[in-house]
Amino acid sequence: EAQVTQNPRYLITVTGKKLTVTCSQNMNHEYMSWYRQDPGLGLRQIYYSMNVEVTDKGDVPEGYKVSRKEKRNFPLILESPSPNQTSLYFCASRRTGINEQFFGPGTRLTVL
């Protein structure tokens, strides 16, 4: 089944403890992206990647890092999480030239 997967789906952590949320897609999509969803603010893009080894900042990149070493994976790294990063995170992918994005199931992160 063609899909975008994220792990973990739920995570509770403490301030300052480094964490990684993985994202993987099996559709051979070039483009991948991370969003956070917050009440009243909708979806805001954190980082995106046009292809392997090509990443760029979105609208709210502060406090996050990403890497794209392989086409299928696009992990989101929080080096030192803070409570204001408590949110619902979505990974998405699409094929270059096609505007429909396919979303993962979401990761609900709580930083205490």
Next chain:
Amino acid sequence: AQRVTQPEKLLSVFKGAPVELKCNYSYSGSPELFWYVQYSRQRLQLLLRHISRESIKGFTADLNKGETSFHLKKPFAQEEDSAMYYCALKRTGANNLFFGTGTRLTVIP
């Protein structure tokens, strides 16, 4: 800079009534507009895009460049339409989507 405004955070309609979810945008170029939907416990998914001029699940949306709007409409709401709806804009030549804040639609039986 682009901006997508969905003025209604919450919208409730009765089953069988018409529904319109508003979306206004500001962008000086020619945008591509989309509606994405998130049903309960499901992933966000594309509902329709303006360039396709299609009707999906009875929903339509027309791009009105004069009013800079892309409202989503359905003549007869169904209970299964209850969901979170996001309007999204893609600028010409850009690689990413810019989303509005979303409208939660509840269809009352």
